[in-house]
Amino acid sequence: MSIIATKSSFYAAFKSLGLLYLFFIVGLFLDSFYMIKITNNAQLYANILMLTVFTITIFKVNKRLKIQMLFAVLIGFVGEYLFSVLLGMYTYRLENVPHYIPFGHAFVYLAVLLFAKAASIKKHHIKIEKFLTIFIFIYASIFLIIKNDVFGFVMTITTLLILRNKPRERLFYLTMYISVACLEIIGTYYKCWWWPSTAWNVIPFLPSYNPPSGISLFYFLLDLGTLWLYKQTHKIAWKRMKNIRQIRFIKSN
Template sequence: MSVSKTKTFLPAFCKTLGILFLYIFLGLFIDSAYVVENYQDLQWLANLIMVVVFSIILFKVNPRIREQMLSAVLIAVAGEYAFSLGLGMYTYRLENIPHYIPMGHALVYAGVLYFTKTTYVKKNLKLLEKVCTAIVVLYASYFLLFSIDVFGFILTVITLLFLRNRPRERLFYLVMFLSVAYLEIIGTSFECWWWPTIAWNKIPFLPSANPPSGISFFYFGLDLGTLWFYKQRHKIAWKRMKKIREIGLKNSNYRN
Protein backbone atom coordinates (compact mmCIF):
# COMPACT_ATOMS: atom_id res chain seq x y z
CA MET A 1 0.00 0.00 0.00
CA SER A 2 1.56 3.28 -1.12
CA VAL A 3 0.79 6.77 -2.37
CA SER A 4 0.49 6.61 -6.15
CA LYS A 5 1.70 9.59 -8.19
CA THR A 6 -0.12 8.46 -11.31
CA LYS A 7 -2.69 10.79 -12.87
CA THR A 8 -5.11 8.00 -13.85
CA PHE A 9 -7.69 6.21 -11.75
CA LEU A 10 -6.84 2.51 -12.12
CA PRO A 11 -3.23 2.58 -10.84
CA ALA A 12 -4.22 4.92 -7.99
CA PHE A 13 -7.03 2.54 -7.01
CA CYS A 14 -5.06 -0.70 -7.41
CA LYS A 15 -2.11 0.44 -5.28
CA THR A 16 -4.35 1.46 -2.37
CA LEU A 17 -7.99 0.41 -2.22
CA GLY A 18 -7.49 -2.43 -4.68
CA ILE A 19 -4.97 -4.11 -2.39
CA LEU A 20 -7.21 -3.43 0.60
CA PHE A 21 -10.35 -4.86 -1.07
CA LEU A 22 -8.53 -8.00 -2.22
CA TYR A 23 -7.15 -8.58 1.27
CA ILE A 24 -10.59 -8.03 2.83
CA PHE A 25 -12.13 -10.62 0.48
CA LEU A 26 -9.46 -13.27 1.07
CA GLY A 27 -9.17 -12.65 4.81
CA LEU A 28 -12.91 -12.85 5.46
CA PHE A 29 -13.23 -15.91 3.22
CA ILE A 30 -10.80 -17.75 5.51
CA ASP A 31 -13.13 -17.00 8.44
CA SER A 32 -16.31 -17.72 6.46
CA ALA A 33 -19.07 -20.18 7.30
CA TYR A 34 -18.31 -21.93 3.98
CA VAL A 35 -14.74 -22.75 5.05
CA VAL A 36 -15.96 -23.93 8.47
CA GLU A 37 -18.59 -26.21 6.93
CA ASN A 38 -16.32 -27.68 4.25
CA TYR A 39 -12.93 -27.72 5.99
CA GLN A 40 -12.47 -26.51 9.56
CA ASP A 41 -12.62 -23.36 11.66
CA LEU A 42 -9.68 -21.27 10.46
CA GLN A 43 -10.28 -18.08 12.38
CA TRP A 44 -6.90 -18.63 14.03
CA LEU A 45 -5.30 -18.49 10.59
CA ALA A 46 -7.12 -15.27 9.71
CA ASN A 47 -5.83 -13.80 12.99
CA LEU A 48 -2.27 -14.91 12.26
CA ILE A 49 -2.27 -13.55 8.71
CA MET A 50 -3.64 -10.24 9.95
CA VAL A 51 -0.84 -9.91 12.52
CA VAL A 52 1.77 -10.53 9.81
CA VAL A 53 0.19 -8.19 7.22
CA PHE A 54 -0.53 -5.47 9.78
CA SER A 55 3.06 -5.61 11.07
CA ILE A 56 4.49 -5.31 7.55
CA ILE A 57 2.31 -2.32 6.67
CA LEU A 58 3.00 -0.72 10.04
CA PHE A 59 6.72 -0.96 9.28
CA LYS A 60 6.36 0.61 5.81
CA VAL A 61 4.12 3.61 6.55
CA ASN A 62 5.45 6.95 7.78
CA PRO A 63 5.62 7.66 11.55
CA ARG A 64 2.45 9.76 11.62
CA ILE A 65 0.32 7.10 9.90
CA ARG A 66 1.94 4.42 12.07
CA GLU A 67 0.91 6.26 15.23
CA GLN A 68 -2.63 6.81 13.92
CA MET A 69 -2.98 3.14 12.96
CA LEU A 70 -1.97 2.05 16.46
CA SER A 71 -4.47 4.51 17.95
CA ALA A 72 -7.10 3.15 15.57
CA VAL A 73 -6.52 -0.38 16.89
CA LEU A 74 -7.02 0.73 20.49
CA ILE A 75 -10.19 2.66 19.63
CA ALA A 76 -11.47 -0.27 17.56
CA VAL A 77 -10.96 -2.71 20.46
CA ALA A 78 -13.03 -0.49 22.76
CA GLY A 79 -15.67 0.07 20.07
CA GLU A 80 -16.00 -3.61 19.20
CA TYR A 81 -16.52 -4.70 22.79
CA ALA A 82 -18.96 -1.87 23.43
CA PHE A 83 -21.07 -2.16 20.29
CA SER A 84 -20.97 -5.92 19.68
CA LEU A 85 -20.71 -7.63 23.06
CA GLY A 86 -22.08 -4.77 25.16
CA LEU A 87 -24.95 -3.37 23.07
CA GLY A 88 -25.58 -6.33 20.77
CA MET A 89 -25.47 -4.11 17.70
CA TYR A 90 -24.08 -6.99 15.60
CA THR A 91 -22.80 -10.51 16.31
CA TYR A 92 -19.71 -12.35 15.08
CA ARG A 93 -19.84 -15.97 13.95
CA LEU A 94 -18.37 -17.32 17.19
CA GLU A 95 -20.04 -14.61 19.30
CA ASN A 96 -16.61 -13.25 20.15
CA ILE A 97 -14.44 -10.39 18.87
CA PRO A 98 -12.02 -11.95 16.37
CA HIS A 99 -8.49 -10.67 16.93
CA TYR A 100 -8.14 -9.64 13.28
CA ILE A 101 -11.04 -7.18 13.45
CA PRO A 102 -9.45 -4.20 15.32
CA MET A 103 -6.32 -4.38 13.14
CA GLY A 104 -8.59 -4.63 10.11
CA HIS A 105 -10.25 -1.35 11.04
CA ALA A 106 -6.82 0.31 11.10
CA LEU A 107 -5.98 -1.10 7.65
CA VAL A 108 -9.23 0.27 6.22
CA TYR A 109 -8.37 3.66 7.68
CA ALA A 110 -4.87 3.56 6.14
CA GLY A 111 -6.09 2.32 2.75
CA VAL A 112 -8.67 5.08 2.41
CA LEU A 113 -6.18 7.70 3.60
CA TYR A 114 -3.55 6.65 1.07
CA PHE A 115 -6.09 6.61 -1.77
CA THR A 116 -7.27 10.14 -1.01
CA LYS A 117 -3.65 11.35 -1.03
CA THR A 118 -2.92 10.11 -4.55
CA THR A 119 -2.18 12.57 -7.35
CA TYR A 120 -5.22 11.39 -9.29
CA VAL A 121 -7.58 12.15 -6.40
CA LYS A 122 -6.08 15.58 -5.78
CA LYS A 123 -6.55 16.54 -9.44
CA ASN A 124 -10.12 15.19 -9.63
CA LEU A 125 -11.40 16.01 -6.16
CA LYS A 126 -14.72 17.66 -7.06
CA LEU A 127 -15.60 15.06 -9.68
CA LEU A 128 -14.90 12.20 -7.27
CA GLU A 129 -16.98 13.87 -4.56
CA LYS A 130 -19.97 14.02 -6.91
CA VAL A 131 -19.51 10.44 -8.14
CA CYS A 132 -19.06 9.02 -4.62
CA THR A 133 -22.05 10.99 -3.29
CA ALA A 134 -24.24 9.66 -6.10
CA ILE A 135 -23.14 6.08 -5.40
CA VAL A 136 -23.78 6.51 -1.67
CA VAL A 137 -27.30 7.86 -2.30
CA LEU A 138 -28.13 5.08 -4.77
CA TYR A 139 -26.71 2.40 -2.45
CA ALA A 140 -28.70 3.61 0.58
CA SER A 141 -31.87 4.09 -1.48
CA TYR A 142 -31.60 0.56 -2.89
CA PHE A 143 -31.31 -0.92 0.62
CA LEU A 144 -34.20 1.21 1.84
CA LEU A 145 -36.50 0.15 -1.02
CA PHE A 146 -35.58 -3.53 -1.27
CA SER A 147 -34.44 -4.40 2.27
CA ILE A 148 -36.56 -1.93 4.30
CA ASP A 149 -33.32 -0.57 5.71
CA VAL A 150 -34.65 2.44 7.59
CA PHE A 151 -31.80 2.35 10.12
CA GLY A 152 -29.09 2.41 7.44
CA PHE A 153 -30.85 5.08 5.40
CA ILE A 154 -31.15 7.43 8.40
CA LEU A 155 -27.46 6.94 9.19
CA THR A 156 -26.63 7.74 5.56
CA VAL A 157 -28.66 10.96 5.65
CA ILE A 158 -26.94 11.99 8.89
CA THR A 159 -23.58 11.24 7.28
CA LEU A 160 -24.28 13.40 4.24
CA LEU A 161 -25.53 16.26 6.42
CA PHE A 162 -22.40 15.92 8.56
CA LEU A 163 -20.19 16.21 5.47
CA ARG A 164 -21.82 19.40 4.19
CA ASN A 165 -19.67 21.49 6.53
CA ARG A 166 -16.50 19.43 6.16
CA PRO A 167 -15.12 20.15 2.68
CA ARG A 168 -11.56 19.16 3.56
CA GLU A 169 -12.55 15.72 4.84
CA ARG A 170 -15.58 15.12 2.61
CA LEU A 171 -13.99 12.81 0.05
CA PHE A 172 -12.16 10.85 2.72
CA TYR A 173 -15.43 10.09 4.50
CA LEU A 174 -17.27 9.30 1.26
CA VAL A 175 -14.57 6.82 0.25
CA MET A 176 -14.63 5.43 3.79
CA PHE A 177 -18.41 4.97 3.49
CA LEU A 178 -18.05 2.96 0.27
CA SER A 179 -15.09 0.94 1.58
CA VAL A 180 -17.02 -0.01 4.70
CA ALA A 181 -20.03 -0.89 2.56
CA TYR A 182 -17.83 -3.29 0.58
CA LEU A 183 -16.38 -4.76 3.78
CA GLU A 184 -19.82 -5.24 5.33
CA ILE A 185 -21.30 -6.89 2.25
CA ILE A 186 -18.38 -9.34 2.05
CA GLY A 187 -18.40 -10.05 5.79
CA THR A 188 -22.15 -10.67 6.03
CA SER A 189 -22.21 -12.67 2.78
CA PHE A 190 -19.53 -14.98 4.17
CA GLU A 191 -21.47 -15.07 7.50
CA CYS A 192 -18.47 -13.82 9.45
CA TRP A 193 -20.96 -11.61 11.31
CA TRP A 194 -24.57 -10.55 11.01
CA TRP A 195 -26.85 -7.67 11.93
CA PRO A 196 -30.29 -8.05 13.57
CA THR A 197 -33.44 -7.11 11.69
CA ILE A 198 -33.95 -4.00 13.83
CA ALA A 199 -31.43 -1.47 15.14
CA TRP A 200 -29.50 -2.82 18.15
CA ASN A 201 -32.06 -5.64 18.14
CA LYS A 202 -34.10 -3.39 20.44
CA ILE A 203 -35.72 -0.58 18.39
CA PRO A 204 -38.67 -1.99 16.40
CA PHE A 205 -39.42 1.23 14.50
CA LEU A 206 -35.92 1.15 12.95
CA PRO A 207 -35.85 -1.88 10.61
CA SER A 208 -32.33 -2.79 9.53
CA ALA A 209 -30.76 -4.67 6.65
CA ASN A 210 -27.91 -7.13 7.05
CA PRO A 211 -25.76 -5.02 6.81
CA PRO A 212 -27.28 -1.55 7.31
CA SER A 213 -26.27 0.72 4.43
CA GLY A 214 -25.01 3.66 6.48
CA ILE A 215 -23.15 1.83 9.18
CA SER A 216 -19.91 3.55 8.23
CA PHE A 217 -21.23 6.52 10.23
CA PHE A 218 -19.81 4.79 13.31
CA TYR A 219 -16.45 4.35 11.60
CA PHE A 220 -16.10 8.12 11.50
CA GLY A 221 -15.58 8.02 15.24
CA LEU A 222 -12.47 5.95 14.52
CA ASP A 223 -11.00 8.71 12.36
CA LEU A 224 -11.97 11.50 14.74
CA GLY A 225 -10.57 9.53 17.66
CA THR A 226 -7.22 8.84 16.00
CA LEU A 227 -6.95 12.49 15.01
CA TRP A 228 -7.74 13.59 18.56
CA PHE A 229 -5.04 11.32 20.02
CA TYR A 230 -2.52 12.62 17.48
CA LYS A 231 -3.36 16.25 18.31
CA GLN A 232 -2.92 15.62 22.03
CA ARG A 233 0.51 14.07 21.53
CA HIS A 234 1.75 16.65 19.02
CA LYS A 235 0.11 19.94 20.01
CA ILE A 236 2.92 22.22 18.83
CA ALA A 237 3.34 20.50 15.46
CA TRP A 238 -0.43 20.49 14.95
CA LYS A 239 -0.72 24.24 15.65
CA ARG A 240 2.16 24.94 13.25
CA MET A 241 0.47 22.88 10.52
CA LYS A 242 -2.82 24.74 11.05
CA LYS A 243 -1.06 28.11 10.66
CA ILE A 244 0.62 26.96 7.45
CA ARG A 245 -2.73 25.74 6.15
CA GLU A 246 -4.43 29.04 7.01
CA ILE A 247 -1.69 31.01 5.24
CA GLY A 248 -2.05 28.82 2.18
CA LEU A 249 -5.83 29.30 2.19
CA LYS A 250 -5.48 33.10 2.47
CA ASN A 251 -2.99 33.19 -0.42
CA SER A 252 -5.33 31.04 -2.51
CA ASN A 253 -8.30 33.35 -1.82
CA TYR A 254 -6.15 36.39 -2.62
CA ARG A 255 -5.14 34.99 -6.02
CA ASN A 256 -8.76 34.16 -6.82
Protein backbone atom coordinates in the same frame (compact mmCIF):
# COMPACT_ATOMS: atom_id res chain seq x y z
CA MET B 1 6.18 5.06 -6.36
CA SER B 2 4.38 6.97 -3.59
CA ILE B 3 0.58 6.82 -3.61
CA ILE B 4 0.41 10.41 -2.41
CA ALA B 5 2.70 11.78 -5.12
CA THR B 6 1.62 9.68 -8.11
CA LYS B 7 0.01 11.48 -11.05
CA SER B 8 -2.04 8.42 -11.96
CA SER B 9 -5.51 8.27 -10.41
CA PHE B 10 -5.79 4.60 -11.34
CA TYR B 11 -2.53 3.76 -9.56
CA ALA B 12 -3.56 5.67 -6.45
CA ALA B 13 -6.98 4.00 -6.34
CA PHE B 14 -5.61 0.51 -6.93
CA LYS B 15 -2.73 0.75 -4.43
CA SER B 16 -5.07 2.00 -1.72
CA LEU B 17 -8.70 0.95 -2.16
CA GLY B 18 -8.09 -1.80 -4.71
CA LEU B 19 -5.71 -3.71 -2.47
CA LEU B 20 -7.92 -3.04 0.54
CA TYR B 21 -11.00 -4.56 -1.12
CA LEU B 22 -8.94 -7.52 -2.33
CA PHE B 23 -7.77 -8.03 1.23
CA PHE B 24 -11.41 -8.00 2.38
CA ILE B 25 -12.22 -10.84 -0.02
CA VAL B 26 -9.20 -12.99 0.84
CA GLY B 27 -8.87 -12.25 4.56
CA LEU B 28 -12.53 -12.63 5.47
CA PHE B 29 -12.76 -15.81 3.38
CA LEU B 30 -10.49 -17.47 5.95
CA ASP B 31 -13.19 -16.93 8.61
CA SER B 32 -16.11 -17.71 6.30
CA PHE B 33 -18.73 -20.45 6.27
CA TYR B 34 -16.74 -22.03 3.43
CA MET B 35 -13.70 -22.52 5.65
CA ILE B 36 -15.50 -23.83 8.72
CA LYS B 37 -16.63 -26.80 6.62
CA ILE B 38 -13.01 -27.95 6.35
CA THR B 39 -11.33 -26.65 9.52
CA ASN B 40 -12.08 -25.69 13.12
CA ASN B 41 -9.33 -23.05 13.05
CA ALA B 42 -10.80 -20.70 10.45
CA GLN B 43 -10.69 -17.63 12.69
CA LEU B 44 -7.15 -18.45 13.81
CA TYR B 45 -5.95 -18.43 10.19
CA ALA B 46 -7.64 -15.07 9.59
CA ASN B 47 -5.96 -13.66 12.72
CA ILE B 48 -2.53 -14.89 11.62
CA LEU B 49 -2.90 -13.38 8.16
CA MET B 50 -4.05 -10.04 9.55
CA LEU B 51 -1.28 -9.78 12.15
CA THR B 52 1.33 -10.72 9.55
CA VAL B 53 0.19 -8.13 7.00
CA PHE B 54 -0.28 -5.51 9.73
CA THR B 55 3.28 -6.02 10.98
CA ILE B 56 4.70 -5.72 7.47
CA THR B 57 2.63 -2.61 6.71
CA ILE B 58 3.39 -0.72 9.90
CA PHE B 59 7.13 -0.98 9.18
CA LYS B 60 6.61 0.47 5.70
CA VAL B 61 4.63 3.63 6.58
CA ASN B 62 6.00 6.84 8.09
CA LYS B 63 6.01 7.62 11.81
CA ARG B 64 2.81 9.64 11.76
CA LEU B 65 0.85 6.88 10.04
CA LYS B 66 2.34 4.27 12.38
CA ILE B 67 0.97 6.15 15.36
CA GLN B 68 -2.43 6.67 13.75
CA MET B 69 -2.68 2.99 12.85
CA LEU B 70 -1.91 1.98 16.45
CA PHE B 71 -4.50 4.45 17.75
CA ALA B 72 -7.02 3.01 15.27
CA VAL B 73 -6.35 -0.50 16.62
CA LEU B 74 -6.75 0.70 20.21
CA ILE B 75 -10.04 2.48 19.49
CA GLY B 76 -11.12 -0.49 17.40
CA PHE B 77 -10.74 -2.85 20.36
CA VAL B 78 -12.73 -0.53 22.64
CA GLY B 79 -15.42 0.10 20.04
CA GLU B 80 -15.84 -3.56 19.11
CA TYR B 81 -16.31 -4.71 22.68
CA LEU B 82 -18.66 -1.80 23.36
CA PHE B 83 -20.87 -2.11 20.29
CA SER B 84 -20.76 -5.87 19.75
CA VAL B 85 -20.31 -7.50 23.15
CA LEU B 86 -21.95 -4.99 25.50
CA LEU B 87 -24.62 -3.37 23.30
CA GLY B 88 -25.22 -6.29 20.93
CA MET B 89 -25.41 -4.11 17.82
CA TYR B 90 -24.05 -7.02 15.76
CA THR B 91 -22.73 -10.53 16.42
CA TYR B 92 -19.60 -12.30 15.20
CA ARG B 93 -19.67 -15.93 14.12
CA LEU B 94 -18.17 -17.27 17.36
CA GLU B 95 -19.90 -14.55 19.43
CA ASN B 96 -16.52 -13.06 20.29
CA VAL B 97 -14.46 -10.20 18.86
CA PRO B 98 -11.97 -11.74 16.41
CA HIS B 99 -8.47 -10.32 16.83
CA TYR B 100 -8.28 -9.49 13.13
CA ILE B 101 -11.17 -7.02 13.36
CA PRO B 102 -9.54 -4.12 15.31
CA PHE B 103 -6.39 -4.46 13.21
CA GLY B 104 -8.59 -4.44 10.13
CA HIS B 105 -10.02 -1.08 11.20
CA ALA B 106 -6.51 0.35 10.99
CA PHE B 107 -6.16 -0.93 7.42
CA VAL B 108 -9.45 0.64 6.37
CA TYR B 109 -8.40 3.95 7.93
CA LEU B 110 -4.96 3.86 6.27
CA ALA B 111 -6.20 2.92 2.79
CA VAL B 112 -8.96 5.54 2.73
CA LEU B 113 -6.59 8.20 4.06
CA LEU B 114 -3.96 7.46 1.39
CA PHE B 115 -6.61 7.52 -1.33
CA ALA B 116 -8.07 10.84 -0.17
CA LYS B 117 -4.62 12.42 0.20
CA ALA B 118 -3.29 11.34 -3.21
CA ALA B 119 -2.54 14.35 -5.41
CA SER B 120 -4.08 12.72 -8.48
CA ILE B 121 -7.32 12.10 -6.57
CA LYS B 122 -7.47 15.51 -4.90
CA LYS B 123 -7.13 17.11 -8.34
CA HIS B 124 -10.54 15.68 -9.29
CA HIS B 125 -12.05 15.64 -5.80
CA ILE B 126 -15.18 17.67 -6.68
CA LYS B 127 -16.20 15.26 -9.46
CA ILE B 128 -15.40 12.25 -7.29
CA GLU B 129 -17.40 13.65 -4.36
CA LYS B 130 -20.43 14.32 -6.55
CA PHE B 131 -20.27 10.84 -8.02
CA LEU B 132 -19.90 9.18 -4.61
CA THR B 133 -22.74 11.23 -3.12
CA ILE B 134 -25.14 10.23 -5.90
CA PHE B 135 -24.00 6.61 -5.78
CA ILE B 136 -24.39 6.42 -1.99
CA PHE B 137 -27.89 7.93 -2.10
CA ILE B 138 -28.98 5.45 -4.79
CA TYR B 139 -27.34 2.57 -2.92
CA ALA B 140 -29.12 3.40 0.36
CA SER B 141 -32.42 4.01 -1.46
CA ILE B 142 -32.27 0.57 -3.09
CA PHE B 143 -31.64 -1.03 0.31
CA LEU B 144 -34.56 0.96 1.71
CA ILE B 145 -37.00 0.01 -1.04
CA ILE B 146 -35.99 -3.62 -1.60
CA LYS B 147 -34.72 -4.64 1.85
CA ASN B 148 -36.75 -2.24 4.06
CA ASP B 149 -33.48 -0.95 5.49
CA VAL B 150 -34.85 2.09 7.30
CA PHE B 151 -32.02 2.11 9.84
CA GLY B 152 -29.34 2.16 7.13
CA PHE B 153 -31.15 4.87 5.15
CA VAL B 154 -31.49 7.13 8.20
CA MET B 155 -27.77 6.77 8.93
CA THR B 156 -26.92 7.45 5.29
CA ILE B 157 -28.96 10.65 5.15
CA THR B 158 -27.44 11.73 8.46
CA THR B 159 -23.98 11.18 7.04
CA LEU B 160 -24.68 13.14 3.85
CA LEU B 161 -26.21 16.04 5.79
CA ILE B 162 -23.20 16.24 8.12
CA LEU B 163 -20.78 16.23 5.17
CA ARG B 164 -22.56 19.16 3.50
CA ASN B 165 -20.70 21.47 5.88
CA LYS B 166 -17.43 19.51 5.90
CA PRO B 167 -15.76 20.22 2.54
CA ARG B 168 -12.25 19.35 3.75
CA GLU B 169 -13.29 15.96 5.15
CA ARG B 170 -15.96 15.13 2.55
CA LEU B 171 -13.85 13.02 0.17
CA PHE B 172 -12.38 11.00 3.03
CA TYR B 173 -15.73 10.17 4.63
CA LEU B 174 -17.56 9.47 1.36
CA THR B 175 -14.77 7.05 0.47
CA MET B 176 -14.99 5.57 3.95
CA TYR B 177 -18.73 4.98 3.41
CA ILE B 178 -18.08 3.04 0.19
CA SER B 179 -15.24 1.05 1.76
CA VAL B 180 -17.28 0.10 4.82
CA ALA B 181 -20.20 -0.88 2.58
CA CYS B 182 -17.92 -3.26 0.66
CA LEU B 183 -16.50 -4.64 3.91
CA GLU B 184 -19.95 -5.23 5.38
CA ILE B 185 -21.37 -6.88 2.28
CA ILE B 186 -18.41 -9.27 2.04
CA GLY B 187 -18.30 -10.00 5.78
CA THR B 188 -22.02 -10.71 6.09
CA TYR B 189 -22.04 -12.76 2.88
CA TYR B 190 -19.27 -14.93 4.34
CA LYS B 191 -21.30 -15.05 7.60
CA CYS B 192 -18.34 -13.76 9.59
CA TRP B 193 -20.87 -11.57 11.43
CA TRP B 194 -24.50 -10.53 11.15
CA TRP B 195 -26.80 -7.65 12.07
CA PRO B 196 -30.21 -7.92 13.79
CA SER B 197 -33.45 -7.16 11.95
CA THR B 198 -33.96 -3.85 13.80
CA ALA B 199 -31.58 -1.10 14.92
CA TRP B 200 -29.48 -2.44 17.80
CA ASN B 201 -32.15 -5.11 18.13
CA VAL B 202 -34.02 -2.73 20.47
CA ILE B 203 -35.70 -0.12 18.22
CA PRO B 204 -38.62 -1.82 16.44
CA PHE B 205 -39.59 1.21 14.33
CA LEU B 206 -36.13 1.19 12.65
CA PRO B 207 -36.03 -2.07 10.65
CA SER B 208 -32.56 -2.96 9.42
CA TYR B 209 -31.00 -5.15 6.77
CA ASN B 210 -27.98 -7.42 7.21
CA PRO B 211 -25.88 -5.29 6.78
CA PRO B 212 -27.50 -1.85 7.17
CA SER B 213 -26.39 0.43 4.34
CA GLY B 214 -25.21 3.44 6.36
CA ILE B 215 -23.29 1.72 9.12
CA SER B 216 -20.17 3.68 8.19
CA LEU B 217 -21.59 6.44 10.39
CA PHE B 218 -20.20 4.50 13.37
CA TYR B 219 -16.84 4.04 11.67
CA PHE B 220 -16.55 7.82 11.64
CA LEU B 221 -16.23 7.65 15.42
CA LEU B 222 -13.11 5.54 14.90
CA ASP B 223 -11.67 8.09 12.48
CA LEU B 224 -12.46 11.06 14.71
CA GLY B 225 -11.09 9.26 17.75
CA THR B 226 -7.87 8.35 15.98
CA LEU B 227 -7.34 11.92 14.83
CA TRP B 228 -8.19 13.31 18.27
CA LEU B 229 -5.67 11.05 20.01
CA TYR B 230 -2.99 12.04 17.52
CA LYS B 231 -3.73 15.74 18.08
CA GLN B 232 -3.56 15.35 21.86
CA THR B 233 -0.26 13.48 21.82
CA HIS B 234 1.41 15.55 19.06
CA LYS B 235 0.20 19.10 19.66
CA ILE B 236 3.30 20.85 18.31
CA ALA B 237 3.41 18.81 15.10
CA TRP B 238 -0.34 19.32 14.60
CA LYS B 239 -0.05 23.07 15.09
CA ARG B 240 2.81 23.21 12.60
CA MET B 241 0.77 21.31 10.03
CA LYS B 242 -2.21 23.66 10.51
CA ASN B 243 0.05 26.68 9.94
CA ILE B 244 1.38 25.13 6.73
CA ARG B 245 -2.18 24.52 5.52
CA GLN B 246 -3.14 28.11 6.27
CA ILE B 247 -0.15 29.46 4.37
CA ARG B 248 -1.00 27.26 1.36
CA PHE B 249 -4.62 28.41 1.49
CA ILE B 250 -3.58 32.09 1.53
CA LYS B 251 -1.22 31.58 -1.41
CA SER B 252 -3.87 29.77 -3.44
CA ASN B 253 -6.27 32.69 -2.97
